[in-house]
Amino acid sequence: MTQSTAPPPADPNVSIARLHGEACYWCGSAHSTLTPAGSVTTPVGGGQRLWFIVACEWHSKRRPR
Numbered sequence: 001m002t003q004s005t006a007p008p009p010a011d012p013n014v015s016i017a018r019l020h021g022e023a024c025y026w027c028g029s030a031h032s033t034l035t036p037a038g039s040v041t042t043p044v045g046g047g048q049r050l051w052f053i054v055a056c057e058w059h060s061k062r063r064p065r
Contacts (some may be wrong), residue, residue: 006016007050008064010040014035024056038063 005053010019016064023030025037041048055062 006048007039007041010042010064011044018053019051021052021054023054024059025053025058026046026059026062029056032058035060040064 011065014025015023015028017030018025019042021034024032024034024064025040026061034054034056034064037053037060039050043048053064
């Protein structure tokens, strides 16, 4: 079995601010230090869109699955 290296899909209810890296992907916090937290994808016409997400200090170790 081969494990996929593609980023996981984003939650369909996640806000655009979270996808744009302007707020923590998990809690929506925008008033703390934000650090890179991996990436997620969303479907677009003809394929997938890759989004680089961020996390607040409380979720800094969390990664999308």
